[in-house]
Amino acid sequence: MEIRKAFIADVPAIEALISHFADRDRMLHRSLSELYENLRDFFVAEEEGQVLGCCALHLVWADLAEVKSLAVSETAQGKGVGRRLVEACLAEAAQIGIPRVFCLTYEVQFFTRCGFRVVDRSEFPRKVWSECVRCPKFFDCTEVAMSREVPGVVAARSMPRPPEGP
Ligand SMILES: CC(C)(COP(=O)(O)OP(=O)(O)OC[C@H]1O[C@@H](n2cnc3c(N)ncnc32)[C@H](O)[C@@H]1OP(=O)(O)O)[C@@H](O)C(=O)NCCC(=O)NCCS
Numbered sequence: 001m002e003i004r005k006a007f008i009a010d011v012p013a014i015e016a017l018i019s020h021f022a023d024r025d026r027m028l029h030r031s032l033s034e035l036y037e038n039l040r041d042f043f044v045a046e047e048e049g050q051v052l053g054c055c056a057l058h059l060v061w062a063d064l065a066e067v068k069s070l071a072v073s074e075t076a077q078g079k080g081v082g083r084r085l086v087e088a089c090l091a092e093a094a095q096i097g098i099p100r101v102f103c104l105t106y107e108v109q110f111f112t113r114c115g116f117r118v119v120d121r122s123e124f125p126r127k128v129w130s131e132c133v134r135c136p137k138f139f140d141c142t143e144v145a146m147s148r149e150v151p152g153v154v155a156a157r158s159m160p161r162p163p164e165g166p
Contacts, residue, residue, distance in 0.1 A: 006042035013051035017071045043088045052076040055085035067103045086114045099155035102147035116146035
């Protein structure tokens with residue numbers, strides 16, 4: 001099994017994977033246009049030409065990125081694929097120089113095993129929540145905010161903050 005950056009040809013498989021779990025309320029849907037626009041964020045796990053999993057690292061600000069759209073096909077779960085996808089995102093964050101990543105998730109135990117800890121949502125700039133406005137669960141959100149430091153990256157002492165509001 002190989003973890004690699006996604007190619008254009010992977011998009012239908014990524015979309016199918018995410019839709020499978022989104023239809024079961026486990027994660028948010030991603031439209032094909034969102035996937036094409038953000039494809040450079042994505043890693044996939046591939047085995048014998050089949051996409052078994054996907055995960056994206058989305059930059060938010062100078063010192064923060066989100067790990068999102070993580071999905072591993074049911075037949076491949078429990079074999080470390082999810083962990084390897086998250087590790088690939090962490091390695092890319094380190095390479096870019098991002099000191100901290102976060103996620104919004106129902107899978108608290110999985111992300112705890114990946115070194116994340118539960119944090120208060122208010123720790124994140126409002127920009128993080130721009131996507132939530134479009135979410136049908138906006139008023140009834142039970143996702144948990146978690147974050148972790150990126151190994152090997154030291155946060156700058158003074159970092160500009162994102163502007164508040166639209
Ligand atoms: C959550 C998900 C990505 C985990 O992927 P996976 O490949 O099965 O996870 P891994 O095998 O890499 O597990 C890594 C560790 O987390 C633990 N773990 C994984 N899922 C877990 C769960 N639901 N509850 C408790 N522990 C879990 C594993 O036991 C393993 O522990 P270890 O450190 O002792 O080895 C996968 O179950 C999935 O795709 N779920 C549906 C979509 C989803 O919920 N995505 C998350 C959106 S934020």
